[in-house]
Amino acid sequence: METILLLGSGALKIGQSGEFDYSGSQALKALKEEGRRTILINPNIATVQTSEGIADTTYFLPVTPEFVEKVIAKEHPDAIMLSFGGQTALNCGVELYRQGILEKYGVKVLGTPVQAIINTEDREIFAEMMKSIGVKTARSEAVNSIDEALRVVREIGYPVIVRAAYTLGGLGSGFCSNDDELRELAASAFTYSPQILIEESLKGWKEIEYEVVRDRYDNCITVCNMENFDPLGIHTGESIVVAPSQTLSDHEYHRLREIAIKIIRHVGIVGECNVQYALDPNSDDYRVIEVNARLSRSSALASKATGYPLAFVAAKLGLGFGLDEIRNSVTRVTSACFEPALDYVVCKIPRWDLGKFEGVSKLLGSSMKSVGEVMAIGRSFEEAIQKGLRMVGQGLRGFVGNSVTVPDVDSELRNPTDKRIIAIALAFSQGYSVDQLHDITKIDKWFLQRLENIWLFSRNLAEVKELGELDHELMLKAKRMGFSDWQIGHFVACGKDVAPSVMGMTIRKHRKSLGILPCVKQIDTLAGEYPAQSNYLYFTYNGDENDISYEKDGRSVIVLGSGSYRIGSSVEFDWCGVTAVKKVREMGYRAIMVNYNPETVSTDYDICDRLYFDELSLEKVLDVCDLESPLGVIVSTGGQIPNNLALPLAEQGIRILGTSAQSIDMAEDREKFSEMCDRLGIDQPRWKELSNVEDVNSFADEVGLPIMIRPSYVLSGAAMKVVSSRSELEDSLRNAAVVSQEHPVVATEFIQRAKEVEIDAVAQDGEVKCYAISEHIEFAGVHSGDATVVFPAQKLYFETVRRIKKVSCRIAKELNISGPFNIQFLAKDNELRVIECNLRASRSFPFVSKITKFNFIGMATEIMLGKQVESYSKTFADIDYVGVKCSQFSFARLLHADPILGVDMASTGEVACIGDNYYEALLKSMLSVGYRIPDKSKGILISSGPSYSKVEMLDATRMLRDSGYRIYATGGTAAFLAENGIESQTVHWPDSDKKPNVLDILREHRVDLVINIPKNYSSREIDNGFAIRRSAIDYNIPLITNARLAGAFIYALCRIGIDGLAVKPWNEY
């Protein structure tokens, strides 16, 4: 049997997200269907592709040439696939090829040949190739120095775009309109790549993409084209994107299509690729911007937008099949050699979380900052975009009717940020015309006209004085334009004192009484031309007939998905959802999934029995329930969005499966939960909800500083902060906008140097049936989503463990939990305090499930469906290996953001690796998120912060010295090291004139690891610390900002080393 190695993409980060779980999973499915043995390397333990039964063998190891070579040496695969794991897999594959490793072991590359990949990645070669077939690319030149860059600009003329070769999603790229800007940007770009490109700027041109497929018989199809709402200049990952294109004539559409096919043939792709164009909005001139010779974010979007399983087909083409030999998996009767016809429009909208980062630049530009995306489907643009804006999950009611403000609309339009779309809505109300908006933004007038339609219509709604005036015609028009019931309620209720939730339900009732219901339409790839058994569905009001009929047998189980990926909710909840759906089906029920994230496996229509690719709102979930008459709804496997729907759904008479909505509310509601803890004698850190500054001050007096401040109007802990001095407290209260009755803050006692411990568990009727206890390496104060987590916990007192079990069982019983739950504790000197309790799956469920090889979600699902389960008897003492979960940060993309960890989550992804011991697992895991074994020819910079961390770092520093590393240290650290007999080279603070300056050694890459432990005292230290940390990120030097993590990493580095890392697959543990 042929064995095929597939490379995954590792941790989710900005520019490379869950879409590669989707593409890898599909590829593995295709390979399995063809009887191949598959090996997967991917340290991302939370993915679906690394679950049991997907690949035959899975390695949780870094996707780097060294590790992949070791796996190849061990497994002797016949072939390798490089195009399903994003840029990470592609770069790794190119490196393996260049080093001759693939040749050495006789490993064939399936699909697109590596040379073709290299040709598309090297812009100069690519431009030459395009020229040779008469295809236009932007005028550009590759340069190797800043002087050369300046010379090239003399020829091309400003503005120009600077790009670094071989980087993810435009890292190190940007626009320059003068020499100073060019010098600055070029310097930064050179740190990512030895070569940069200076290109003519096509700012204001339309940006269009095509997804192209080619087989080995030279058959080519384009599966989808997509049009960016924003013109060129804003990265496609930062832009609203529609599919299919809306403003292209047939001539333009097919001309670009023809060129895309010409390119893919010339390059020699076998499989899938993406071609990006700039199209002149005033003529039919065009430029090819780039070609991605692999599955991409756009191809995942195209797959979901069309129903065409691109990754699945690409994998089959890689095996040598022709397009004509593959069936259309939606219709099952027609061929995969066709181009999908859409009878709807999709709208992709990025999700940003820039509010989570201190100091970050919010300007949108040619490099990507968004952390996730949503896809909305409708039969009018208005319907799709309004749905989409609600899906983004940042409190928008739609395009209009929002309370979000933009201080200076004009400036926002000229310098777009994440608030661009809001600014457009506000601009209409300030009297801007479509023409004016077009002149400023260069957004095609058609999009602006459609948005104006929404705004104009909202004016009509605002005139409705009472419900009776909202007649059939007006209501239908509102729904066809994508207004939600809440949003309609907002407009008609203007000036009335009705709670939005009540008004929303009033409108819903009124709408139903008018007989206006959404219809369910299928996505069938052929616009209805052939009968399809498609279970891929969406709601629209632009229609009057449902495509499917319902069984109404009470055997439908609705599983709510997790929505867009964002900081705090990511692929781990997709794994939970997919796992629940699989279990539901296995138990003989009909699994119904509701989700709208195109980067997920849960939105693959063959995962469930019916997929509603639609909003996770009360309105839409009730619509699904009306049609499905389900047994009930599972709200506990999709993170916080479905969890928040539990109570409203229950209030409408929908059955919540598992733990009751009242119990969920009890855990969610701070007051109620505290009351319960007090009653049960369970400790919590002291906290208070306070509505004026004096009360906050007196609370600080009472519990002592530091305290944690959380503005209560922000969801998921945004802008949370620990303050350790009076002045900091005052600052933070000022920053927390207005502290008032409506916007109180929650102040919590902060316990320093306490361990953070978590339990993930499943209970039935209040009795705990399985549990896993893990500990954080960092002390409390680092958000649990950013912390490095060890499971099984290695360094807890037995006493602590016993107490954790006891408290958890007590809470489970009290809340009568039936399903998954997670509790977070602070442990110090055997004292235990509960800091958080969620009656739903947490982000660590896939981690503990895969380490224990016992599926926690599987058991939880059985319980929620009423099956009596046996307790899982293994305790963590029985596990003779260790898993360590590390976080992935994307600071490199977040210009000016301080790469520091705090109580607010900042990581965008995670990995976990297994080792025979703690340090081995830790080292593998850290190498998987971009840390590297520091080069011995370079040094290590240590700036170890407060005195206790100086002490904490001492042994580790000694170890580094003994291993032969040169130590650079800032003033205080150097003195402390000298006192303890460790020699170091003193480097001066960034703001000092003295040499050597720390910034110089960073710029010159004289160090290969930076350890900077922040102190929180004087502003000078903060500014200097920031300069060091930010420079480390900008110069792409690994950075650690936590003393405990730094100590552990150094220990692992010096004691285990790269040779001590076992290359063992998951099943050998």
Next chain:
Amino acid sequence: MKKAKLLLEDGSEYDGYSFGSERSTSGELVFYTAMTGYPESLTDPSYKGQILVPTYPMIGNYGVPDDEFENGVSKYFESEKIHCSALIISDYSEKYSHWDSARSLGTWLKQNGVPGLCGIDTRALTKKLRNNGALLAKIVFEGEDVDFYDPNDDNLVAQVSTKEVKTYGTGKYKVLLVDCGMKNNILRCLLKHDVTVKRVPWDYDFIGEDYDGLFISNGPGNPAMCTETISNLKKAIADDRPIMGICLGNQLLALASGAKTYKLKYGHRGHNQPVLVPGSHKCFITSQNHGFAIDEKTLCADWRPLFVNLNDGTNEGIEHVSKPFFSTQFHPEASSGPVDTEPLFSRFVESIKQWKNEQ
């Protein structure tokens, strides 16, 4: 917007809003799945007598260009006017945006006296047509009822074909083009080569004409109606001069060769139809617009299939086993649609060159 009704022969009724000419009309209701190209489709003479239902919901986005001419051929359109009887869509873009548009779709429809309705569930309509086959339909404005009309009973080709003989280009090779309802892009594609095209009416007796290659265009309706063209073609295939046909031209060639044609349930109309070269892995994505097809089983011994439809196995083109005759059911001239099969025009011109050389 004024309201109007769409009535189907099976008794079903749909309410819509008028955005075109406000007059009642009737015809055969057909759907097409192309997502772009409404100016091209509406001016395609093959749609004569038909009420068009694009499955793509938003139509009119990029407006309609002006009536400009280049070398005596309309620059943007496939003929000089709108040929379909009416347009039924879901969502109409009253406002539009494109650098070369000159008017809205609604204005253009009004200028041509063609009704258009929006606000209709076109997917539901498409599914109905898929299940029942093409249906007769009418658009009725209040107080102005009309009768159902079956265009297949009429000789539509006679209605849309050119009335006079016209010559285009000054190339070396003489192509005689029989216009059965020709799309302008056939002409544009031919004129890219070294040819002079003589365009003649559908029933023009070209036997005895001095030409190097014969081209039979697309056109509307039932091929069996074109008895004159078929009888001319019977004589032409006795000769050796190259022949190429498209769509209706393909069916006429088949009928002339002795094969039979039949009406498909609901036809192929769109930009995404895959065709395969039999016995190979070679396939092409094609633009199609036809309600009739060749019954492959009835092909005579000296003809063979050139292409078959990958989805439903229907014939998509034929060729003569020894002579330079071939035709396609799909539209290699595209416009609208994918241009992948345009090289077939080169094949035709090459075969003319070869034939000339052998003389």
